[in-house]
Amino acid sequence: MNTREKVLAAAEELFAEQGYDATSVQQVVARAGVTKGALYHYFSAKEDLLFEIYNSLFTEQTAGLDRIVAQHSDPATTIREIIDDLVITTAARTRAVTVFGREGSRLDAQRWQTLQAAWRRYQDRVRKVIREAQESGEFSSTTSPEVVSWAIFGFTNDIHTWYRPDGPKSAAVIAKELADFVLNGLSKKEDGK
């Protein structure tokens, strides 16, 4: 682990524990075992740490969505794979999600808006998949794609508050349960009641 990586890891831990503002650059360098000079050799501002921490996760998740959509599977499979990927990658990086969810808005306006826009695009793509599934006639249209997607994203955005890697359920199992629930929620009733 080189200096840059040590700094980033220490920053992610401390930001998650105490918050961005409440963490001083001194604390970061102390935990990383480097000096302030070293930190400012690699980063031009404290804010850069915040950006780097989240950007890596978001890039990964976007790539996952690209991969899944490119397969052109049937709607149910696609939705299942999206939920799987989201839950698993989020559970693997809970600290980054904690930090960004809490303090993402403290980035400078430019970066914040860029990330916000990218995230909105991600959401829109998921909603499009849901809408197309409903329009195919195979699924119920009772619930709007917006509300369904908010249930999914709300779930994943909150994972960091309750998921523990050593808990009784693995991320994969949780993902399957959520996918079952969402697909059942979208399904039509056979008796049309």
Add this chain to the structure above:
Amino acid sequence: MNTREKVLAAAEELFAEQGYDATSVQQVVARAGVTKGALYHYFSAKEDLLFEIYNSLFTEQTAGLDRIVAQHSDPATTIREIIDDLVITTAARTRAVTVFGREGSRLDAQRWQTLQAAWRRYQDRVRKVIREAQESGEFSSTTSPEVVSWAIFGFTNDIHTWYRPDGPKSAAVIAKELADFVLNGLSKKEDGK
């Protein structure tokens, strides 16, 4: 609006806009139109503001749950009413939810743990309702009460990021859509497929 209320309102606005740490006590008193002396006359620390802001909402929501459970309605009705109440009260106080979700953990250990415990108790009561619904045989047990509840709470915890009072859908409509979705997700399929 008396001094105390003006301070609390200003603090809620500023904390939601900029974050707790990033907001100085000076800014709070400036927006409230009072002085620092006045603020410290009513509150003994900045942290008290954070606590007061969230505590009022949480107390209200707990009272709502008490009321609903006391009615002993059938499971579907109870679940629907819980979701209704949660969505509507949360939508009405989005700023408080923003602030607390982001910075609740900055309270001193005592208060934080108290609120955390109270919130966990709230969640457990909701899960109990779901479990009883499943055990009655009327609903599917495919998805665990935990995952269902996390979908609900994830949804409500995230409302503040997208809900706008002047948006196309009222909180009541959103609540109905979510309740429909959750109840459908919990339902059994008639063909047993």
Add this chain to the structure above:
DNA sequence: AAGGGCATACCGACCGGTCGGTATTGACAG
């Protein structure tokens, strides 16, 4: 005259960021 309800001036701690300097490395000339 007493005390609640403030106003104002101020304090010590701490913060993000800077800057002059040093240690280490590696390419290249002789």
Add this chain to the structure above:
DNA sequence: CTGTCAATACCGACCGGTCGGTATGCCCTT
């Protein structure tokens, strides 16, 4: 193989400024 030199990586004392909180005292109501 060795000496030179520049680039990279890092050090840590320091600075201007801000922050949460306090001390003191005035006013105005009762």
